[in-house]
Amino acid sequence: MRRSTAAAVGTLTGAALILGVRLSVTPPPAPVAVPPVVDLANGTTSPKPAPARASAPPVRVSAAPASKTATRASRAPRPSPSKSGLRDGVFKGEPAANPYGTVQVQLRIADGRITAAEATYPTTGESAEINPPAIAILKQETLKAQSADVAAVSGATYTSRSYRESLQAALDAAGA
Amino acid sequence: MAQRPPMLADLDDETYFAGLRDVAATAPALDYGYRRSDILIESHTDPTGWKATGPARPPIPDDRPPAEATSGNRLLTVLLFLAGLATSVALWLFDTRPGAVHDTATLMLAAGRITGLAGGYLLFVQLLMMSRVSWLEEWVGAHDLLRWHRWLGTTLVVAVLAHAVLILYGYALTTGTGVVGETWTIVTTLPEMLSAVAATAILVGISLVSIRAAKARLRYELWHLLHLTGYLVLVLGYGHQVATGADLSGRFASVFWPALGALVLSALVWGRFVEPLWLNARHRFEVADVVAEGPNTFSIYIDGRNLARLPARAGQFLRWRFLTRNGWWQSHPFSLSAAPNSQWLRLTVSAVGGHTRRLATLGPGTPVWAEGPFGVFTAQRRTRRRALLIAGGSGIAPIRALLEDMPPDTIVIYRAGRPDELVFRAELEDLAERRDAWVRYIVGSRTDPGPRRLFTPSGLLGLVPDVTRRDAYLCGPTGLVDAAVATLRELGVPDSQLHLDPFEF
Numbered sequence: 001m002r003r004s005t006a007a008a009v010g011t012l013t014g015a016a017l018i019l020g021v022r023l024s025v026t027p028p029p030a031p032v033a034v035p036p037v038v039d040l041a042n043g044t045t046s047p048k049p050a051p052a053r054a055s056a057p058p059v060r061v062s063a064a065p066a067s068k069t070a071t072r073a074s075r076a077p078r079p080s081p082s083k084s085g086l087r088d089g090v091f092k093g094e095p096a097a098n099p100y101g102t103v104q105v106q107l108r109i110a111d112g113r114i115t116a117a118e119a120t121y122p123t124t125g126e127s128a129e130i131n132p133p134a135i136a137i138l139k140q141e142t143l144k145a146q147s148a149d150v151a152a153v154s155g156a157t158y159t160s161r162s163y164r165e166s167l168q169a170a171l172d173a174a175g176a
Numbered sequence: 177m178a179q180r181p182p183m184l185a186d187l188d189d190e191t192y193f194a195g196l197r198d199v200a201a202t203a204p205a206l207d208y209g210y211r212r213s214d215i216l217i218e219s220h221t222d223p224t225g226w227k228a229t230g231p232a233r234p235p236i237p238d239d240r241p242p243a244e245a246t247s248g249n250r251l252l253t254v255l256l257f258l259a260g261l262a263t264s265v266a267l268w269l270f271d272t273r274p275g276a277v278h279d280t281a282t283l284m285l286a287a288g289r290i291t292g293l294a295g296g297y298l299l300f301v302q303l304l305m306m307s308r309v310s311w312l313e314e315w316v317g318a319h320d321l322l323r324w325h326r327w328l329g330t331t332l333v334v335a336v337l338a339h340a341v342l343i344l345y346g347y348a349l350t351t352g353t354g355v356v357g358e359t360w361t362i363v364t365t366l367p368e369m370l371s372a373v374a375a376t377a378i379l380v381g382i383s384l385v386s387i388r389a390a391k392a393r394l395r396y397e398l399w400h401l402l403h404l405t406g407y408l409v410l411v412l413g414y415g416h417q418v419a420t421g422a423d424l425s426g427r428f429a430s431v432f433w434p435a436l437g438a439l440v441l442s443a444l445v446w447g448r449f450v451e452p453l454w455l456n457a458r459h460r461f462e463v464a465d466v467v468a469e470g471p472n473t474f475s476i477y478i479d480g481r482n483l484a485r486l487p488a489r490a491g492q493f494l495r496w497r498f499l500t501r502n503g504w505w506q507s508h509p510f511s512l513s514a515a516p517n518s519q520w521l522r523l524t525v526s527a528v529g530g531h532t533r534r535l536a537t538l539g540p541g542t543p544v545w546a547e548g549p550f551g552v553f554t555a556q557r558r559t560r561r562r563a564l565l566i567a568g569g570s571g572i573a574p575i576r577a578l579l580e581d582m583p584p585d586t587i588v589i590y591r592a593g594r595p596d597e598l599v600f601r602a603e604l605e606d607l608a609e610r611r612d613a614w615v616r617y618i619v620g621s622r623t624d625p626g627p628r629r630l631f632t633p634s635g636l637l638g639l640v641p642d643v644t645r646r647d648a649y650l651c652g653p654t655g656l657v658d659a660a661v662a663t664l665r666e667l668g669v670p671d672s673q674l675h676l677d678p679f680e681f
Contacts, residue, residue: 006252017262018263020432025426099351
């Protein structure tokens, strides 16, 4: 073909392909996956303690900066551990990092049983789609298992691993 | 040919006139049965619109350059390549939110992903270029495909290694663990990473073996066999691309990437299996005869069926496999040394090594397996009205074939070491007479004054005063071709008028 035809066809093909890529990308989801609003200790919003090294625009609701310096374990005073060996109160585990971000688990223990589990987790890129349901499953499993022996969620390998690490750290803090 | 004519003064009348009759009888027949001057009238049947009132006249030669119809093909190929590369990088670009790259670790991961996408795309293109499909040959030609393949090969290896290093370091920085530990974790836990490591190792191996210094030490067939493991690189590397490629899971990418893979695979199957099978089934080539041409040179005549329908042109080459007990595993790229006709094909071989010497002993009836035809070293690619053909050594083969297709007033420069090394002298001179061409032999070693002067601007200009208005076709040993190209460029001949035939593979 002639040079002019070749130039036109080539440029149009390139433009069409790149446009196709652009149009097929869905816009970034609205920050649906905001980390839990509830701080089990004092019922206010808690900021993420250690910023994830690989996560993107901060969408965290940040308030109560005093909580940033919260100690790893904040307890309500209860004198004696119950028979499972866990002290009552609210305990936060060490944040566990993975290539997609950091997960940190918070536990509320009452009567020696885990009654609530919350976690903060990365919400950028694919994490926005993968993590919310995965974390929800992991939380339910935590309540069922009452220990760190929680099965990993398929498709969320890193998140599951980090969740378990942080959960174990929280249980250790609770004296298990 | 003719003996030295006797001095006129010595002759009596009878001898003189008898001699004239002899000369007339042996002179080449220049009279083709038409007159050069005639009254022309309008014709409604002749394609040119004119007809002569006298005896039939030859068709008006159309020596306009035909290359306009194909001049855009290479440009289109380059543009499509760049479009695909840009699309591959766009997969990362539109998948990454602004602000996502804000520190060293994310920067390394981003760079790692870009190099991964570019490397994967380049791997597809490398294999596509070597698939030997005829449409790619038509568009680009074997010589340029080989040049691009070599150049892109280096880029590919660099991109793949950069991708691996950047990704591993990026993840190591993200998780705060050491590189070695992170590497071990990634390789053992992420899917398809072991095969990706194997693919990278094979790729590095291929690139090391293909360094010119290493390639020169290996026998060509062995080197070629090692190079074929490149197919494994594609097969082994593809898994980790789709399984763990962060940017290859989108909607567009899930169509685009497999489509690229399918294109490459189908081109490979088509060019390496379907087309050769079809060509050989249609023509059934076999050796007809082997004829000596000079001290070290001989011609092989190939016979076959339906040769008139072979889509070959003068100047092209095919890859020949002579199916003898010792030679079936070698593939020789030989040019046709005469324009293809319906009776036979001819190759001319210089016996430079054991393999080529053995070809001189081929018996008639030996089956031949051919692939091709390849090459854009043809008269169809002319861009000017006149041509210059330069041949050295065994490069005379395609040049001799091309001369049959060239316009009038073509100049042929044939460079050889000794006069008895000049082959096809009679044919060249006969063609020159009939097609109004000029053949210049430059004989001598490289240090003789004549050959030395040939590749200087003033020397070449003396032989070809209008060289800037000619297409130059060059075929010969690398040193000769390089010297010729340098001289032609110095004289201001643009690259679009230079046509080269690949001598090395």
